[in-house]
Amino acid sequence: MTKMMIGAAQIGGIQKAETREEVVARMIALMDEAAAKGVKFLAYPEMTLTTFFPRFYVEDRAEFDHWFEKEMPNAAVQPLFDKAKEYGMGFTFGYCELTPEGQHFNTSIIVSPEGEIMLKYRKTHLPGHAEFEEERSHQHLEKRYFLPGDTGFNVVRSQGVIMGMSICNDRRWPESWRVMGLQGVQLVSIGYNTPSQNNLSADEGLAKRLYHHELSVCAGAYQNSTYAMAVAKCGTEDGNHMIGGSIIVDPDGFVIAKAEGEGDELLVAEADFDKCAFGKSTVFNFAAHRRTEHYGRIVSQTGVEEPSE
Numbered sequence: 001m002t003k004m005m006i007g008a009a010q011i012g013g014i015q016k017a018e019t020r021e022e023v024v025a026r027m028i029a030l031m032d033e034a035a036a037k038g039v040k041f042l043a044y045p046e047m048t049l050t051t052f053f054p055r056f057y058v059e060d061r062a063e064f065d066h067w068f069e070k071e072m073p074n075a076a077v078q079p080l081f082d083k084a085k086e087y088g089m090g091f092t093f094g095y096c097e098l099t100p101e102g103q104h105f106n107t108s109i110i111v112s113p114e115g116e117i118m119l120k121y122r123k124t125h126l127p128g129h130a131e132f133e134e135e136r137s138h139q140h141l142e143k144r145y146f147l148p149g150d151t152g153f154n155v156v157r158s159q160g161v162i163m164g165m166s167i168c169n170d171r172r173w174p175e176s177w178r179v180m181g182l183q184g185v186q187l188v189s190i191g192y193n194t195p196s197q198n199n200l201s202a203d204e205g206l207a208k209r210l211y212h213h214e215l216s217v218c219a220g221a222y223q224n225s226t227y228a229m230a231v232a233k234c235g236t237e238d239g240n241h242m243i244g245g246s247i248i249v250d251p252d253g254f255v256i257a258k259a260e261g262e263g264d265e266l267l268v269a270e271a272d273f274d275k276c277a278f279g280k281s282t283v284f285n286f287a288a289h290r291r292t293e294h295y296g297r298i299v300s301q302t303g304v305e306e307p308s309e
């Protein structure tokens with residue numbers, strides 16, 4: 001299959017008091033709309049099922065285990081799996097995973113139209129901090145509540161398309177994209193929760209945040225000649241604002257669909273996966289042009305090492 005209708009299901013704010021069942025009903029409403037428009041693969045945001053709780057600090061992190069899923073699918077999410085199967089639609093969404101071994105991950109999955117989990121990805125780049133930081137106007141405690149993912153950036157062939165995932169902050173790191181690019185990825189789905197303010201003392205402003213989001217996704221798509229869907233959970237959650245700006249991007253790095261608002265909203269585009277071949281066989285023909293002998297620092301060194309004076 002070369003052509004497919006793909007959809008990005010942006011979700012507006014989810015308040016602390018909202019139940020999984022209420023959120024899943026909102027997800028299904030967008031899936032119904034997507035099915036009516038012929039969508040065969042639908043992407044939802046990072047941590048779709050709950051509010052973005054890492055903005056809140058608790059001393060005993062176990063108090064927050066109720067934000068995590070111990071099984072996937074589970075009773076609350078099963079109606080989404082059932083509806084997708086009825087429509088013959090694949091989908092991807094993010095949730096907080098608590099493993100039987102007691103590990104906490106920020107996770108996303110790709111599900112086939114038959115309801116099978118084809119690929120699981122656990123977020124690699126966790127932004128923020130692990131302890132309460134008094135000087136900050138807004139806390140961002142992903143490092144407190146999650147372990148860095150242990151999956152790496154794998155891809156899977158599903159619905160005839162090579163698909164991969166990133167989660168939120170990962171989209172800003174070219175390494176994430178290139179690891180999937182090296183596996184021939186044709187569609188990268190990225191869910192995000194990007195607060196419009198993380199720290200008043202370093203306030204970038206909404207416009208700059210939106211620009212950096214779009215710049216990262218367009219660059220990643222172009223440089224790896226892949227379609228990308230970046231899908232927000234956005235608007236106001238418990239009095240905190242998060243950017244919208246969900247986009248679908250083609251393998252030339254052009255935005256081909258963009259959200260207009262900050263609520264539940266469906267974006268749709270026709271993807272022609274044959275278009276990935278041009279960049280992959282010309283300027284980004286990795287086999288022909290990459291010079292790995294000069295890339296050693298990328299994996300041997302983490303932080304910056306400046307030359308001596």
Ligand code: CDV
Nearest residue numbers: 127140168169193194195
């Ligand atoms: N959920 C995220 O990973 N958010 C980050 C914020 C903290 C900058 C992001 O990169 O959008």
